Amino acid sequence: MKMRRTPWWQYVVAIILGTLCGATLVKATEHSAYTLMGAPWLVSLLLAMLGTLVLIMSWQVRKYVKGELKAMSMDRAVNTLLLAKSLGIAGAALAGWYGGQLLMSIGHLEAEFYGDAALECGVATVICLVDMVIGIVGEYWCQLPPKDGPEHPRTKEAERRRNLAPAAGASAGASTDAATGVAGTTTGTINR
Known part of the structure; x- marks a missing residue:
């Protein structure tokens, strides 16, 4: 199986699209009785736990590649790589989403609702950026040395x-x- 590294521009596009969507959400619901703005603390906690899990799994694959770990299922290594790739792109998109909401709510910080939402979005943005970096590093760590397959x-x-x-x-x-x-x-x- 041949997998390529995620190009840098895909992270940039994900952040930009997420920012546009997040800002549009705040603008569209500014005068509405209903809003989807903000990030529950549970979401930030789950994103941090997911990033930690992918980091640990990627570190184990890195130890296997270096020879410090004697055996590992190739399915597990491939699944860890897929998780790292997914976390990188999702982290970028969600960082843009929450960052866009944060940017649009900065002008309304005097209102208690917007102040709380800005704090939640700020924390979620930082966690998502960290998750994006973990995804990029995890993808790098999961590179296995090439083996001589049948088409080599x-x-x-x-x-x-x-x-x-x-x-x-x-x-x-x-x-x-x-x-x-x-x-x-x-x-x-x-x-x-």
Whole structure:
């Protein structure tokens, strides 16, 4: 399986889109009786716990790659890589989302609701940025050294040589009598 590193511009796009969506949400619900602004403290706690979990799992894959850990399931290593990639992009998008809400609520900090929402969004933005960094670092740590898979040029060359070896061995053991043109073997019989 071949996986590529997440390009840097995808994080930038996720932050920009998240910021636009978060700011639009605040602007759209500014004069409404209902609002979705802010981040419950439980969300910030869960995001911090998720980042910690991905960091620990990525560290274990790093120890395996360095040889400090003797055995690890490749499924676990791949799943850790997928979690790290997902956490990086989701962290960027959510940092933009909560950052956009924070930017739009700064002008209304005198109101208690906006002050509380700005504090919640500020904490959530910082946690999401940390999660994004953990995702990027975890993705780097989960890089496994390349193995010679079936499509690797060295493996193909070794397979080609293996396939040629029996044919060369069979032709070396067989001989042809020049006078009669009869094929014989050199294993123990003498052709006269």
